[in-house]
Amino acid sequence: MELPNSYWDKLASRYPRYTDESIRRDAKFIFGVAHNFGVEFEDKNILDIGCGTGTLAIPLASKASKITALDLSQPMLDIFANDITTLNLDNKVDIILSSWDDFELAQTYDIVIASMTPAISSIEHFDKFISSTSSYGIFVGWGDYKNNDIVDILIEKHNASKSKTFGQTQKFINHLMAKNIHHTSSYFETSWSDDYSFDDAFEYCISHLERFGIKANESIIKETLQIKQQNNKITFTTNAQKGVVVFKNFFV
Numbered sequence: 001m002e003l004p005n006s007y008w009d010k011l012a013s014r015y016p017r018y019t020d021e022s023i024r025r026d027a028k029f030i031f032g033v034a035h036n037f038g039v040e041f042e043d044k045n046i047l048d049i050g051c052g053t054g055t056l057a058i059p060l061a062s063k064a065s066k067i068t069a070l071d072l073s074q075p076m077l078d079i080f081a082n083d084i085t086t087l088n089l090d091n092k093v094d095i096i097l098s099s100w101d102d103f104e105l106a107q108t109y110d111i112v113i114a115s116m117t118p119a120i121s122s123i124e125h126f127d128k129f130i131s132s133t134s135s136y137g138i139f140v141g142w143g144d145y146k147n148n149d150i151v152d153i154l155i156e157k158h159n160a161s162k163s164k165t166f167g168q169t170q171k172f173i174n175h176l177m178a179k180n181i182h183h184t185s186s187y188f189e190t191s192w193s194d195d196y197s198f199d200d201a202f203e204y205c206i207s208h209l210e211r212f213g214i215k216a217n218e219s220i221i222k223e224t225l226q227i228k229q230q231n232n233k234i235t236f237t238t239n240a241q242k243g244v245v246v247f248k249n250f251f252v
């Protein structure tokens, strides 16, 4: 399901930053897979598509010669820009407010990254992504599952089941295989917890049920959240699989 820009704008203030523990673990795994495939970030010109708050771009900024960080959400980029300034890394980063579709590719980059972003979701996006690198590309997407303790209870209480909307990583791998592009891939488990007020938790549940195509029953949600509420907050814990794919582009 395509998410509107406003979804990302609204998410920005609670989206994890580069300091978040779960994000740091993921980044270490992703960079490790890239390193084992021969990727070196030192002095490279890097494009990060759908960079968000800079979870991957910030740890790379001190090594790279330049990072071009592209995202369609101004609030995400504001958080990123603020952290970059605090870290005195402004001269290393060019920030671009644009969707991947609208971005005019005027050059290639040594390394191109797209992590957890719907910017790279169609075959056309895949091809533009592949053609934007002169050497390496790093793709991170959902693997086979994403379980959230409270949302999963609600799905059951709605007598529904989760439609499988994941597997974007496999779709990208299939595309690379069809094009005979040399690559490696690896899956890993990640988990994180988030605290919400009752009202925000309610909205979160409605939007997640809708994403699974389930018509939300408000009284079921309220009743469930009341049971889960402790000290005026509701904690959601998510366990999910992510996949990382690193490819080398010989053909550009």
Ligand SMILES: C[S@@+](CC[C@H](N)C(=O)[O-])C[C@H]1O[C@@H](n2cnc3c(N)ncnc32)[C@H](O)[C@@H]1O
Pocket (backbone or CB within 6 Å): 008, 009, 049, 050, 051, 052, 053, 054, 055, 056, 070, 071, 072, 073, 076, 098, 099, 100, 101, 114, 115, 116, 117, 118, 119, 120
């Ligand atoms: C889940 S966040 C990922 C952020 C970061 N790459 C990470 O791995 O933590 C997805 C980001 O993609 C951005 N995004 C969504 N659709 C996009 C598009 N079509 N073009 C560019 N950015 C997009 C969103 O604004 C959001 O910041």
